[in-house]
Amino acid sequence: MGMEEKVSFFKDGLRLDGRRADELRPIKMEVGVLARADGSCYMEMGDNKVIAAVYGPREVHPRHLQEATRAIVRYRYNMASFSVEERKRPGPDRRSYEVSKVSREALEPVILTSYFPKSVVDIFVEVLQADAGTRTAGINAASVALADAGIPMKSLISSCAAGKVDGEIVLDPMKIEDNLGEADVPIAMTPGGDITLLQMDGRLAPEEFRRALELAKTGCQQIYEIQRKVLVDRYSSISGSGSCDQAPALAEDEIHE
Amino acid sequence: MSDVVMAEIRKDYLYHLVLKGERADGRAFDEYRDINLETGPIRKADGSALVRLGKTQVMVGVKIQPGEPFSDTPNKGVIITNAELVPLASPNFEPGPPNEVGIELARVVDRGVRESGAIDLEALCIAPGEKVWIVFIDVHILDDCGNLMDASSLGAIAALMTAKVPAAQYNLGEDYPLPVKDIPVATTAVEFGDATIFDPDTDEESVADTKLTVITTADGSVCGMQKSGPGFLSQDHIYRIVDIACERAREIREKFLEV
Amino acid sequence: MDHKDRDVVVPGDHLSDDPKKAGEGTYVKDGRVRSLLYGMASSYKDKVRVIPLAGKYVPSPGDTVIGTVQDIVFSNWIININSPYEGLLHISELPRKIEMNEMSKFLRIGSSVMARVKDVDSTMKVELTMNDRRLGILTRGRVAEISPTRVPRLIGKGGSMINMLKKELNCNLFVGQNGRIWVDGNDDDMDLALKTILIIEKEAHTTGLTDRITEFLRAEKEARS
Numbered sequence: 001m002g003m004e005e006k007v008s009f010f011k012d013g014l015r016l017d018g019r020r021a022d023e024l025r026p027i028k029m030e031v032g033v034l035a036r037a038d039g040s041c042y043m044e045m046g047d048n049k050v051i052a053a054v055y056g057p058r059e060v061h062p063r064h065l066q067e068a069t070r071a072i073v074r075y076r077y078n079m080a081s082f083s084v085e086e087r088k089r090p091g092p093d094r095r096s097y098e099v100s101k102v103s104r105e106a107l108e109p110v111i112l113t114s115y116f117p118k119s120v121v122d123i124f125v126e127v128l129q130a131d132a133g134t135r136t137a138g139i140n141a142a143s144v145a146l147a148d149a150g151i152p153m154k155s156l157i158s159s160c161a162a163g164k165v166d167g168e169i170v171l172d173p174m175k176i177e178d179n180l181g182e183a184d185v186p187i188a189m190t191p192g193g194d195i196t197l198l199q200m201d202g203r204l205a206p207e208e209f210r211r212a213l214e215l216a217k218t219g220c221q222q223i224y225e226i227q228r229k230v231l232v233d234r235y236s237s238i239s240g241s242g243s244c245d246q247a248p249a250l251a252e253d254e255i256h257e
Numbered sequence: 258m259s260d261v262v263m264a265e266i267r268k269d270y271l272y273h274l275v276l277k278g279e280r281a282d283g284r285a286f287d288e289y290r291d292i293n294l295e296t297g298p299i300r301k302a303d304g305s306a307l308v309r310l311g312k313t314q315v316m317v318g319v320k321i322q323p324g325e326p327f328s329d330t331p332n333k334g335v336i337i338t339n340a341e342l343v344p345l346a347s348p349n350f351e352p353g354p355p356n357e358v359g360i361e362l363a364r365v366v367d368r369g370v371r372e373s374g375a376i377d378l379e380a381l382c383i384a385p386g387e388k389v390w391i392v393f394i395d396v397h398i399l400d401d402c403g404n405l406m407d408a409s410s411l412g413a414i415a416a417l418m419t420a421k422v423p424a425a426q427y428n429l430g431e432d433y434p435l436p437v438k439d440i441p442v443a444t445t446a447v448e449f450g451d452a453t454i455f456d457p458d459t460d461e462e463s464v465a466d467t468k469l470t471v472i473t474t475a476d477g478s479v480c481g482m483q484k485s486g487p488g489f490l491s492q493d494h495i496y497r498i499v500d501i502a503c504e505r506a507r508e509i510r511e512k513f514l515e516v
Numbered sequence: 517m518d519h520k521d522r523d524v525v526v527p528g529d530h531l532s533d534d535p536k537k538a539g540e541g542t543y544v545k546d547g548r549v550r551s552l553l554y555g556m557a558s559s560y561k562d563k564v565r566v567i568p569l570a571g572k573y574v575p576s577p578g579d580t581v582i583g584t585v586q587d588i589v590f591s592n593w594i595i596n597i598n599s600p601y602e603g604l605l606h607i608s609e610l611p612r613k614i615e616m617n618e619m620s621k622f623l624r625i626g627s628s629v630m631a632r633v634k635d636v637d638s639t640m641k642v643e644l645t646m647n648d649r650r651l652g653i654l655t656r657g658r659v660a661e662i663s664p665t666r667v668p669r670l671i672g673k674g675g676s677m678i679n680m681l682k683k684e685l686n687c688n689l690f691v692g693q694n695g696r697i698w699v700d701g702n703d704d705d706m707d708l709a710l711k712t713i714l715i716i717e718k719e720a721h722t723t724g725l726t727d728r729i730t731e732f733l734r735a736e737k738e739a740r741s
Contacts, residue, residue: 034314034345034346034399034400035312035400035402036346036347036348036400036401036402037345037400038570038572039570047300047301049298049299051345051399052345053345053346055344055348056572056600057572057600058348058572058600059600059601059602068639076344076352078343080316080318080341080395080397081318081320081339081341081393081395081397082299082301082302082305082318082319082320082393082395082397083299083301083302083318084301085301086320086322087320087322087393087395090339090341090354090395091354092352110527110528112552115574116572116574116600117639117640118600118601118639118640119600119601122344124343124344124345125345126343126345126397126399128299128316128318128397129299129300129301129302130301131301147526147527147554147570148554148570149570149571150553150554150568150569150570150571150572150665151571152527152541152552152553152571153527153528153552154527154528154543154545154550154552155527155528155550156527156528190528191528192528227526228526231524231526231554232524232525232526234524235524235569235721236524261584261586261596262584262585262586262587262596262625262626263584263626264584264626264627264628264659265626265627265628266627266628266654266655266656266657266658266659267658267659268626270658
């Protein structure tokens with residue numbers, strides 16, 4: 001912020017990649033992409049490429065971390081060395097610790113940890129290519145991976161950011177907009193609108209912040225539909241439909257009622 | 258996050274199959290699983306490759322940046338190879354810096370690239386004694402279903418072969434393809450029940466106590482080897498592995514790497 | 517949006533506006549019944565429930581399980597039962613009396629057993645027993661692993677699927693609630709049994725499966741003869 005050369009972010013009302021102010025970057029999601037993990041999801045959000053995996057619930061190591069009445073949730077966000085412009089030294093840095101913490105806190109509120117005392121739900125997110133918005137992509141992928149692993153949750157979590165460039169509030173800033181723009185507001189929320197992640201940096205008037213939050217929410221809603229679809233479609237392609245007239249095929253487990 | 262003790266009943270089954278000349282997934286002893294190679298999936302890297310070897314998945318990224326040469330080789334570029342066995346890829350991988358397994362993997366991949374002369378280090382010199390190109394080869398394991406070595410090696414050479422030196426952004430001329438002068442391919446086999454099994458999967462790796470990796474070049478020379486694991490290797494088996502390794506490597510080279 | 521019976525649902529999907537209908541796999545918030553799981557919605561009797569399509573096995577008293585001995589600690593064998601919780605088999609829970617110094621000789625690390633869950637306490641301590649003629653140490657055969665969520669389908673309504681398999685497959689079959697299945701027979705018969713079990717796992721959520729499997733087995737046996 002405060003560069004000597006003035007970059008113009010809009011041309012004929014469109015952003016540098018041809019998007020309107022309220023448009024998300026193209027999204028691609030695939031569920032169940034890893035064999036070893038209990039749940040997994042690969043996601044592309046614009047040029048961001050992330051893969052999320054869930055292991056758990058499983059035994060906690062070291063034992064002393066376990067909690068008597070609930071599962072603990074761990075989230076590890078990590079960037080591959082080749083994911084960024086200048087090769088990054090492997091391993092966590094202060095930024096990835098922070099991203100890991102807020103991402104975990106974005107998902108924890110919906111996970112029913114009381115179902116699995118003395119265990120851990122491990123969430124791992126690897127960023128393979130970064131272009132602003134990796135933490136939001138990670139949370140989106142992690143949410144689907146958690147469902148894929150069969151973790152009981154109150155709902156999925158969807159995440160998206162809004163920013164400000166050239167005085168305009170824009171949805172899902174890409175890297176150049178994030179680097180040279182005036183603000184960045186990543187959020188995560190339940191489909192019902194409860195916010196579980198909220199960060200902000202830059203400078204916004206309170207009214208602008210309100211607009212940014214509302215815009216980010218619309219982004220989250222669109223992402224939710226994609227997350228839901230990728231999970232549901234996975235089974236309808238095998239069975240051919242979602243409905244039937246016979247007794248439910250999976251249901252014969254009265255012994256456990 | 259620790260290795261689960263394998264059921265004896267499973268071990269017995271694998272040995273039983275081997276005595277019949279069979280493997281659990283129906284492959285021949287010297288047969289590889291299906292390989293899928295995608296080059297350039299990471300556009301922002303200078304070179305990249307995603308390798309699928311059976312269900313094993315490995316992503317390799319190459320970044321090329323200017324830097325200082327080592328003082329004892331002032332005219333030569335630098336190759337730095339690292340492998341990250343991230344916890345996402347296996348219940349047995351823990352977060353943290355590479356342990357001996359990860360370090361061994363990186364060093365053997367590096368050996369293949371370096372000893373084959375695939376990269377002409379002197380061609381990477383920009384200003385002798387001051388500036389050279391540093392080639393980072395970063396192996397990122399995504400799914401460990403056995404034989405990470407061969408998958409990582411294949412990914413590394415494929416990423417290098419499709420890499421470009423980003424000279425333009427450093428005002429050092431135009432971008433140009435990284436000159437690659439050889440195509441090293443690693444072939445790994447494990448021993449158990451007196452049989453030599455190539456491209457082991459997770460269970461086969463667990464049961465075996467000895468593993469041998471042989472890296473061969475385009476003209477069939479051996480440019481790297483590594484025996485790992487606490488067991489014995491007979492000389493006969495070693496020679497047989499080398500022979501088959503040359504053959505398998507040639508097939509892989511022809512099918513995936515020579516265009 | 518209400519979901520129909522047998523729809524695939526995700527956590528948070530709205531199932532009903534009647535809290536009295538809330539069954540397994542659901543929760544109630546603000547008077548509405550929602551799914552807790554990624555699974556299939558099911559109206560059964562007058563409850564709406566969600567049957568999971570994925571998830572780990574959580575031991576329950578009475579379950580029969582197949583496990584592998586990981587360790588021997590004092591008078592307990594520590595058994596991996598493919599769950600976030602390990603099983604403890606106490607020396608007193610065997611069909612015959614064993615001394616503590618004979619434990620490894622009787623049942624060593626790496627051995628597999630068919631056991632029953634005797635008790636699970638509030639600290640998730642899982643006690644197993646082998647004190648039953650139908651249980652015991654597995655010395656032959658093979659063990660396959662499927663998602664525990666598919667075990668009910670493998671068993672079938674009133675045992676319909678598993679009984680059909682036992683009849684048609686010429687193998688001994690034992691299904692553990694923890695997703696592990698033991699088969700014993702000759703090599704070819706075990707191969708067919710395992711192949712069939714994996715098909716059932718993959719298509720567990722579809723309709724007409726028992727008929728399709730019966731037909732599949734008939735075709736396989738014809739091809740063999």
